[in-house]
Amino acid sequence: MRNRSFWRKAGVFFLSFLLTGSLFLTSNIPSARAGDNDGTLSQETTWKKRQLRALWVASVTNIDWPSAPGLPIGQQQQEFIQILNEAKELNMNAVVVQIRPTADAFYPSKLNPWSKYLTGTQGKNPGYDPLDFMVREAHKRNLEFHAWFNPYRVSMDTETDQLAPNNVARLHPDWVRSYGGKLYLDPGLPEVRAYIINSVMEVVNHYDIDAVHFDDYFYPYPVSGIDFPDDPTYQKYGADYPDKGDWRRHNVNLLVEQLSHAIKEAKPYVKFGISPFGIWRNQNTDPTGSDTNGLQSYDSIYCDTRTWINEGWIDYVAPQIYWNFGYAPAAYEKLVDWWAHEVNGKNVHLYIGQAAYKIGHSTEAWDDPEEMPNQLLFNNQFAEVKGSIFFSYKDVKANYLGFRDRLKNDLFKYPALIPTMPWLDDNPPKKPKLLKAENKSGSAVHLVWKDQSKGDSTAFAIYRFSSAKEISLNRPQNLIATVRKNGNGLQTFDDRTAENKPAIYVITALDRLHNESKPSNPIFVR
Template structure:
């Protein structure tokens, strides 16, 4: 990606490439037959992951530029969390290893230049520890986002091995130049070398072992996007490691990626079974014209044939806990129709122990894409989110990116806050990881305090509860905690006994509250006894 900048462009260019770079559409504003199923009214759901990507490479989102003071960096990150929480988000996907570097002290990469402007320079604090703590304070999951193989961003010229000399002497790539492949304008670790795969796994496990993350996350960068007319120069490593087992380099490359994904998941689960592993691939696995089981698309590059990322194998073999395909096209686009792709991906995960999140292209809102005007339509993104919810296999969305939502193009952030994500949501549980709910907590000492209602939540001595869900009902109605509109808030568990205050009550009204406890994998307890209070 220029992180996602060039990646998102690549997605568009790949689509355009199917007719030699020119894309002819029947009109500037297009819809599909599937779009007719979009509900007119918002249907709220109780369990739904809602996340925002925060990209650090090239300072796309955070920090806003390198070299800021520690206090300014912290203020910027907290502001993002506050904004996202106000929009209804319950998770953050933070890029902590963008270019063979690290946002934490690491044995497998130097301090990131995007913190200080100088790769290897200590920023004066541990950003990863800080970010995890702040996310959890707001009861938001923290997904640690890794780029496995990229060493440099585009160098402005054709990359050569001699470019390694521009990196600090202690850089892992300089210590292992035989691991490095130049391709296009960038340097990469060679995915076909077993020692490289283990190096990637060890670097991820360093974080899993030492930090309280909720998930390990990768996106679509495995083998790099192809450059027309430029083969990836891994023939020597194929001859050494793959030729005896595979009749072609393509199958060997896919096997390299499959093995990496499989072993990352195994190592994570062996260390901390509750830590999830998810990947956000390019939105097209294979085109139907190449494989009848592929999607009805005409993408110029695809996961299977060009990036060597066989998402179907990962899903069918349980190598990942969630998949978040980047469906960065509009509803009705003939060569990559959002509605058709959504339907295809729901069928891919049906009956499998893998949750489906959708990567949403908030960065495209209010822009023209391939001559199509749909992204100037303020209903395009709301319609995509509404269409998602018509599928029972849909488990949530990831929005790219934090800074784009901050800009609030066509009022999308307001629409999330006031409509689509108006009510909080619980992250969906993963019963294949853990299916045991904690005991219900106790509530006591309820009273009106000023203009609010206060009560105490008390957990059991050996409870594995991680947070609480607070439900509120009108005192005249029978409460139902399965109705998402009754979910008032979620509160991270800080101690065995803590106070909750509801400041959103109205004078003269009667309210009923119940509380549930949830564990790290979001199994929900039974509800507590009711608290009923009339505001005077």
């Protein structure tokens, strides 16, 4: 994951390092028939009823939340509520929140100190449980909460005296390596692997999260001419791997596999997703790789994403395809197509990591207000692409080149249900019974229904139709809201968008993996 201000300051230099070729190469989207996988598309938005729509909310260096360390509890909470309200207003359905950015915690932990990004001092108690608060508030708005962990990063600098006494780097300095001006845990150590898994499972076991999320940071991104200092570990544990790169990939694979099994053993419904760097391997290295010419995550940060997908260790993959259409070293359209083929037929969802932070800032191509909308429309051409995650919240909120408005008024005009994962659960709840739908003086239509799912439901979908012949749950335009279940009693909703016109209402029940019941009985409102 990238800090937008970092890209602004070092964009040309850093991208030149990551991707060979000129940063200033620009290209118009070629004109061709919609449906060709070359970056072209129909100009008319095609909405989808099921589509993950998520925001990354980064806490490291206070990128998104909290806006600064040491804020009063009330201000911290209000800032987060604003993020959730903004997400809901844009018809998002998930937030991916960084709760362990640097071997620290946004929750009371027996393994990690309180994060300094909360209070300004690592280890200082903020006076409440931020994670419990965030999960509850997200669920109130029927937003999935994906708990985002950075597994190996210990510190954004090498100043150990600023770390809390119970920080892993101070308790186990032999586990820690200094590289590129930061501190990292050594992925080759079994003790490190156990510590990371225990850190994640502490959250899985004690909080009602919907998913565990890792980003692209595994072994650190390479510093030119300097190898990661893990030779002693390799000598001790790498005898079966003559190639050090294979051994490093094995270490990461073990973490992913063992954590995957631990999550599913504890809570089978909790998803596990990873957002790798956008390029796995280039064709000139591996003929099965993408038609690109940039840094290869398989070789440079030792991410064997293909194995994670093929083995079913992850439930979703969200590659960070942070480049524009036609970009010579790594064209957006080529990478979406490659990843779509990679997940085809697998029990893994593909979500695309979208570079909202580049809109209006990076290169000439990103000065085109249609670049990001066109990327989202292009995604819709692929059955394998199940949604998008935007980096990050503040860049979407900033409305660069009117992108936020475009989401609200066009691209995400209607709500969407999160795609189901039938390999985890495919048993829908029982349908609800709609008891009442009445027009309250033209200001709203008041709906009341009874949940008949016997505890299997967590939320409900509200549909509105203009006539009986229009009744179909397949049209996204008829889905007007999703609401969280409120206890076990009667459920209510006020439709304030009805415009005082005759309408027919139908309710469905959703379980926590978004399986949908059959529709309730319809009720006509004049």
